[in-house]
Amino acid sequence: AQKITQTQPGMFVQEKEAVTLDCTYDTSDPSYGLFWYKQPSSGEMIFLIYQGSYDQQNATEGRYSLNFQKARKSANLVISASQLGDSAMYFCAMRRIHTGANSKLTFGKGITLSVRP
């Protein structure tokens, strides 16, 4: 079974500063993928970034980067130069990677980020 843990109850960051959102995971699968989604108050989930367990480098996507530490089973999201529009709930998710149909995403409980002007 897979499990995602997001324990930070709520995060605050000053505009233009960087912030790290924590995510730890548990899985016995050797091959898996990790995802981060953003959910603003409008409700729609927006895909941000993906990291494969065998990727040699940490994923980056614009102001988003993933601090992937495989041995520690953590996949923290780093947002650089925070903007007011980054205020949202953020979800970490994982999925085992194989070609079969039954490859579900398992989500964490989410972290609320508030960016202060």
Next chain:
Amino acid sequence: DVKVTQSSRYLVKRTGEKVFLECVQDMDHENMFWYRQDPGLGLRLIYFSYDVKMKEKGDIPEGYSVSREKKERFSLILESASTNQTSMYLCASSLLAGGDNEQFFGPGTRLTVL
């Protein structure tokens, strides 16, 4: 851009009613998913479908059924709505089931059962 649409943003129903939540995607995706989202619990998978007329139970299928008669449309059915099914329902689709294929989400339907 992938577009996933849901039939209603807000819905209010009474206990015992049969409720249909509709989801349509326009990118010819094979896979479609229904989640419910509750505070403090994150997203939980109700059902998913990896092909027309194919479906598989997720983590919390009890009290729900689904229908996928056409590739672009995936319906969630509450046969007899109950108050504990008051929640936010999110539909998603993805091109393939595994790998790095992200899921694209609709805007959600906030269902209240009175």
